[in-house]
Amino acid sequence: MEDMLRYQPIWPESAQAGWNLIQMLKITTTRSCWMRCRFCDFSHFVPMIDDHPVPSLSLLQASQSHPALAEAYDLIKIRGGLSFFEPWSYFRSAIRHVHKRNSAPIQALSAVEVQHFHRVEQKPVQEVLEELLWAGATSLGPGGSELLVDSWREEMASLRLSSRQWLSIHKIAERVGLKSQASLMVFPGITEEQIRVHFEIFRELKSLSVIEVKPFRCLGTQLEIMGNPHLLEVLATIQLIKKSFPHVMVAMNIDNLSRDMCELLQWHGVSRAMVTKDVIE
Amino acid sequence: MTNPEILWVPCLKMNSQDPAYGDRLIRMFLLSHYERGHVLFETGTICSTPSYSSLMPPTIPASGSVWRILPESPVELTTLQNFDGFIELFVSPHHIPITVLETLWPGPKIKRVILTRPKHLSLANFVSAIEGIRIQFPGLGLWVDQLTTGWDALTYLLAIFPDLQPWQVQDNELDKLLSIGQQLGRDVLLTDFSGRPPIKIPFLPRYAPGPARKWRRVPIYPRFV
Numbered sequence: 001m002e003d004m005l006r007y008q009p010i011w012p013e014s015a016q017a018g019w020n021l022i023q024m025l026k027i028t029t030t031r032s033c034w035m036r037c038r039f040c041d042f043s044h045f046v047p048m049i050d051d052h053p054v055p056s057l058s059l060l061q062a063s064q065s066h067p068a069l070a071e072a073y074d075l076i077k078i079r080g081g082l083s084f085f086e087p088w089s090y091f092r093s094a095i096r097h098v099h100k101r102n103s104a105p106i107q108a109l110s111a112v113e114v115q116h117f118h119r120v121e122q123k124p125v126q127e128v129l130e131e132l133l134w135a136g137a138t139s140l141g142p143g144g145s146e147l148l149v150d151s152w153r154e155e156m157a158s159l160r161l162s163s164r165q166w167l168s169i170h171k172i173a174e175r176v177g178l179k180s181q182a183s184l185m186v187f188p189g190i191t192e193e194q195i196r197v198h199f200e201i202f203r204e205l206k207s208l209s210v211i212e213v214k215p216f217r218c219l220g221t222q223l224e225i226m227g228n229p230h231l232l233e234v235l236a237t238i239q240l241i242k243k244s245f246p247h248v249m250v251a252m253n254i255d256n257l258s259r260d261m262c263e264l265l266q267w268h269g270v271s272r273a274m275v276t277k278d279v280i281e
Numbered sequence: 282m283t284n285p286e287i288l289w290v291p292c293l294k295m296n297s298q299d300p301a302y303g304d305r306l307i308r309m310f311l312l313s314h315y316e317r318g319h320v321l322f323e324t325g326t327i328c329s330t331p332s333y334s335s336l337m338p339p340t341i342p343a344s345g346s347v348w349r350i351l352p353e354s355p356v357e358l359t360t361l362q363n364f365d366g367f368i369e370l371f372v373s374p375h376h377i378p379i380t381v382l383e384t385l386w387p388g389p390k391i392k393r394v395i396l397t398r399p400k401h402l403s404l405a406n407f408v409s410a411i412e413g414i415r416i417q418f419p420g421l422g423l424w425v426d427q428l429t430t431g432w433d434a435l436t437y438l439l440a441i442f443p444d445l446q447p448w449q450v451q452d453n454e455l456d457k458l459l460s461i462g463q464q465l466g467r468d469v470l471l472t473d474f475s476g477r478p479p480i481k482i483p484f485l486p487r488y489a490p491g492p493a494r495k496w497r498r499v500p501i502y503p504r505f506v
Contacts, residue, residue: 004464004466006466007440007464007465009437009440009441010441011408011441012404012405012408012409230436230460230461230464231432231433231436231437232436232440232461232464232465233464258431258433259403259404260404260431260433260434260437261433263403263404263405264404264433264437
């Protein structure tokens, strides 16, 4: 009980200024993934047996012809599981097509995918990131930065990249010209100490301007029994972020949140409210 | 200083049931809540229960009883002054009976004020309405109706106003109240207005931040072993 994250009540008067509604297009590359992270709802491992073949992706076709790409968005997010067959060039082409068809900034893939293609294709990380920039991405997604505490990562996602690897990929991304995006997944029972260790990694990123708060959604993951984090845990985490990084914007997806919750997020310092306008799967 | 407790008062509404059946219902309700619980009588028949209030427009309840007054059926001040009993006042921030409160508070007649939240009232406005009442009538026992307020708003209100109490928390949502208590470091007590001592409700077990492999086991609260 002593290590619990404690919420400090604040008054509505102390609300932070600004509440930007970001209309998003979410493009999911695949819902299958071999990494089997316990907190991830993309972690549906598809075994390679005759009855359950891994479906091939339709991302490339969607990027060329999907009508949603003709709409206006504030942000396009391209993310998903780690594919089994499609090479890096497939994703690069798909991102390029998305970029050609829509002028919105693209947050494409994440350090986890970059590490995956670096391993599978024996391609230097910098080269992957440079090609990502060439394809039209403006920033690298925050994936992989759920909670940058290695002991925790060992338990939850032993195949995922370590916190140092995540940091080094983002440092290279900064050098290449991609904006860094970081996140913090709020788990039930998250401690202040874990968040502090997590923040130590963030401090080494120079161009960090947005931290996305992701309350853990237990449904569909292996950790369903844990339940979702409490509202006060989410608010206390936002308070800690604002205290530690006053210059950084806090973002959060507000799909399916109540009006009260949105009001509370605004008072506590969330300034980028992301709304999913369309989804391409 | 320890934080004040959060009170859970189970409520039972009695309307048009047969009095004999009603007696049995109240008995079962109290038995299932360790003999703690508040009963609202909407009809003329009042069974003997330790904690109750009555809602009987247009007749005035018997002397010594607790009269619940709703915002949609206000009662004149003189009637309230002549009433020989106690008052449980339901209040909406849009219609706060200032004259009634100013006349009867401070005093023993007003037992509690229960705030209901109108549908389209923003949380900020609800907070300022509560703060306004607290400033104008310090020490007044304020309760917030959970059903109209919603859980997100109630969580915040309990955090920001430590003397506020939740009203109408249903049995099947007690776990939500317990998690709020756990997060705020405040005990949750099962109680009513009969004067009997409250009963502390144990918190639900939390998953330890230890190895994740243990998290898949069913948690056992030490008291139940």
